[in-house]
Amino acid sequence: EAGVAQSPRYKIIEKRQSVAFWCNPISGHATLYWYQQILGQGPKLLIQFQNNGVVDDSQLPKDRFSAERLKGVDSTLKIQPAKLEDSAVYLCASSPGLVGEQFFGPGTRLTVL
């Protein structure tokens, strides 16, 4: 079974630029999560989708972050414009339903200069 795929693996941008990350969850998984992991901290949830609907986006900085999951499969997370404090690893995870084990992708490491 293929795991959660993410791209790119690394991205370096300057502040005020825009960036987008892509995630392809495990086939058949209804729930998809985006987490932000700042160096030295645990992952923090940004947004949770159930199929193509948003379950929780309470911690998503909506003035600059947006995410979508068209057709309930792939998802993209966008930051526009980026700030220095957005430097982190962005992890995508999926699970078969709303509960149960979450399977994580390798993450995208973003550096904002």
Next chain:
Amino acid sequence: GEDVEQSLFLSVREGDSSVINCTYTDSSSTYLYWYKQEPGAGLQLLTYIFSNMDMKQDQRLTVLLNKKDKHLSLRIADTQTGDSAIYFCADGMDTGRRALTFGSGTRLQVQP
């Protein structure tokens, strides 16, 4: 809000047992998880325990849960150099109304 806390660092010798501790604040947590993260990799689920259990054993891993004190521990028997990684404790609920809340991670260093 919910909070999960862990000690930052643990160093052990190869062959010894490692014990990583975690405390959480949300008494309604239903599941408690241990994840492992190796450098440059995503998180890998090691094991989990339901909140109505006191202990779970899975090969070299033993999870102990003290629900009264909201304290969780992960014991790794016969620790190997390949166990060197960051270990995250996380809590979740069975309704899926909120995603996992992670601790800040414990870096385990295994010395030969």
